Amino acid sequence: MSEIAKLVLADQTYEFPIIVGTENERAIDIQQLRGQTGHITLDNGFMNTGSCESSITFINGEKGILRYRGIPLDQLADQSSFIETSYLLLNGNLPSPSQLAKITDDITSHCSIPDDMKEMIRHFPKNAHPMAILGAMTNALAGFYPEVTPSSSEDVINEATARLIAVTSTIAAHSFKHSIGEDFINPSSNLEYSENFLNMMFASSTGGYSPDPDMVKALEMLLIMHVDHEQNCSASSVRLVGSSQPSLYAAITAGIAALWGPLHGGANQAVMEMLSQIYESGKEPEAFIDMAKDKSNNFRLSGFGHRVYKNYDPRARIIKGICMDILKKESIKDPLLDIAVKLEAQVLNDDYFIKRKLYPNVDFYSGLLYKAMGVPTEMFTVLFAIGRMPGWIAQWKEMINTPGIKIGRPRQVYTGNTETNYTPMQER
Numbered sequence: 001m002s003e004i005a006k007l008v009l010a011d012q013t014y015e016f017p018i019i020v021g022t023e024n025e026r027a028i029d030i031q032q033l034r035g036q037t038g039h040i041t042l043d044n045g046f047m048n049t050g051s052c053e054s055s056i057t058f059i060n061g062e063k064g065i066l067r068y069r070g071i072p073l074d075q076l077a078d079q080s081s082f083i084e085t086s087y088l089l090l091n092g093n094l095p096s097p098s099q100l101a102k103i104t105d106d107i108t109s110h111c112s113i114p115d116d117m118k119e120m121i122r123h124f125p126k127n128a129h130p131m132a133i134l135g136a137m138t139n140a141l142a143g144f145y146p147e148v149t150p151s152s153s154e155d156v157i158n159e160a161t162a163r164l165i166a167v168t169s170t171i172a173a174h175s176f177k178h179s180i181g182e183d184f185i186n187p188s189s190n191l192e193y194s195e196n197f198l199n200m201m202f203a204s205s206t207g208g209y210s211p212d213p214d215m216v217k218a219l220e221m222l223l224i225m226h227v228d229h230e231q232n233c234s235a236s237s238v239r240l241v242g243s244s245q246p247s248l249y250a251a252i253t254a255g256i257a258a259l260w261g262p263l264h265g266g267a268n269q270a271v272m273e274m275l276s277q278i279y280e281s282g283k284e285p286e287a288f289i290d291m292a293k294d295k296s297n298n299f300r301l302s303g304f305g306h307r308v309y310k311n312y313d314p315r316a317r318i319i320k321g322i323c324m325d326i327l328k329k330e331s332i333k334d335p336l337l338d339i340a341v342k343l344e345a346q347v348l349n350d351d352y353f354i355k356r357k358l359y360p361n362v363d364f365y366s367g368l369l370y371k372a373m374g375v376p377t378e379m380f381t382v383l384f385a386i387g388r389m390p391g392w393i394a395q396w397k398e399m400i401n402t403p404g405i406k407i408g409r410p411r412q413v414y415t416g417n418t419e420t421n422y423t424p425m426q427e428r
Helices: 033-037 073-079 082-091 097-109 115-122 130-144 154-179 193-202 213-225 233-242 248-259 267-281 285-293 314-327 335-348 351-355 363-373 377-400
Strands: 004-009 012-020 026-028 057-060 065-068
Touching (some): 004 033, 012 033, 065 073, 065 082, 065 314, 073 213, 073 314, 082 193, 082 213, 082 377, 097 154, 097 193, 115 130, 115 154, 130 154, 130 248, 130 377, 154 193, 154 248, 154 377, 193 213, 213 377, 233 248, 233 377, 248 377, 267 285, 267 335, 267 363, 267 377, 285 335, 314 335, 314 363, 335 351, 335 363, 363 377
Antiparallel strands (some): 004 012
């Protein structure tokens, strides 16, 4: 017999089924709550509300576990590639050699953007934020290519998927080149995905640039870290907008807009600003830890704590490892790394942060790696978006293939005026 939850209201008992996930996550199905009781739930920030059932990503925040389609993140970071991991999320299984070759070819063949889109980028102010350009250009794709909706054929959806993964990196690189007044570098069919992006970013029209293999490997790993993360703000935005059945490009644009916020994708920029502040002050990190613990001080430590993780963020652990390897090189040694290591060590041994379960998150070390690659701070969130693109599309595909899916429409508890008569102008 299935488990049920009982709710007692005014001496009347109501029963609701309990849904159990494959990892024993438990949820009370309240879809009939308002119809049966006349009540709704109120859950600010949706911290206790499940918006869907999903088989894409599993997180156990208490134990620091993150798996894509059941495969532990550390295995994918060590053995997989960004394109292979993208296939995994989009299709539910690792690809065969021929399947991997096909999706790689599909993405490579869609990397270029139309000349009119290039001209659109050139018309943005040079100081325009690259996330503004990425969002605008992604939405514009619907004007250049056939719209992709839930009723589109599988072939059309697959082509749009390859195009979105491909052109995100191209638009990002072109926006960077535009900001520094240099000519765009077109994508190369002879380079792998991450190598191609770095080449479009840092090569010049006169040549002479060759991506550092260590940096290519680091970028691949960072993209894999960011591919998906359950129903976060941006993924939920893709699903909510997508539930009204607009173009896939419009739904993805909603995800880009959500990611732009400093509480989501912009957090690694805040970490770099904090580390620079500590470095420029000449003070030891301990002084800033004391400031963070002082309730009368507005200073906050960036890069610690997470809505889901109450343990060490598994992504941060992996990123820290490769960060330590790369940034210890004499050619790119960064004093901010030493500050970050000291700061982390002191926080992890401080009862104030231990009791609050504030561990380093994915943003704490990722900015240092981006900086080592030569990526400017304002581009950090764009690189996050490049990595997250396959996850957003996977979330959209899962949503449109869910039987009985409804348009997202949260309820509210109204707290405004009761019925009030209109007052004519001459009486006000």
